[in-house]
Amino acid sequence: DQQVKQNSPSLSVQEGRISILNCDYTNSMFDYFLWYKKYPAEGPTFLISISSIKDKNEDGRFTVFLNKSAKHLSLHIVPSQPGDSAVYFCAASAGFNKFYFGSGTKLNVKP
């Protein structure tokens, strides 16, 4: 059973608007969460992370929110750009050696 779930396989937004990608997890021992971005024919690249002691982390246009009580995290991209079109994976860890990944959400930002 997957411990990290991304229930939306795809998302389409207009350029300039906000993109919100969601991720749910089941393991309350997870204490570190990451988002990766993947373009076709490339490996995933690290985007942003958050530790369980925080509820928000911001890096430019990207903000990750963590709701521990709901076991939910989300990635906000504002404003969305066509170059953000990619597959986004969330990942969680209860120890730095092992990560659990979600199934990914394909974001399409329309010009």
Add this chain to the structure above:
Amino acid sequence: DVKVTQSSRYLVKRTGEKVFLECVQDMDHENMFWYRQDPGLGLRLIYFSYDVKMKEKGDIPEGYSVSREKKERFSLILESASTNQTSMYLCASSSLAGGGETQYFGPGTRLLVL
């Protein structure tokens, strides 16, 4: 910049063949990982290693083995390839010094087993 390279981008093999997938990283990272990516399942950990000659099973190690004879190189071996091992294989590395939280991925090897 961290560079993780994988020996092949595309491979076609026959059922029963022994398959070697090679991964090399150039940043002296302690940790190395092998994942497979399948539609709807995301990335699943096959094996990982946190030191030379050390290995740990991930979530789906059956049908695979690994080798880490040198710090920079981590090999994934399919002892007898089967059609259900057709997948995208991703190698990653991370540093213990940095907390190990950020994994750097190679470009992936798309393997087709006929």
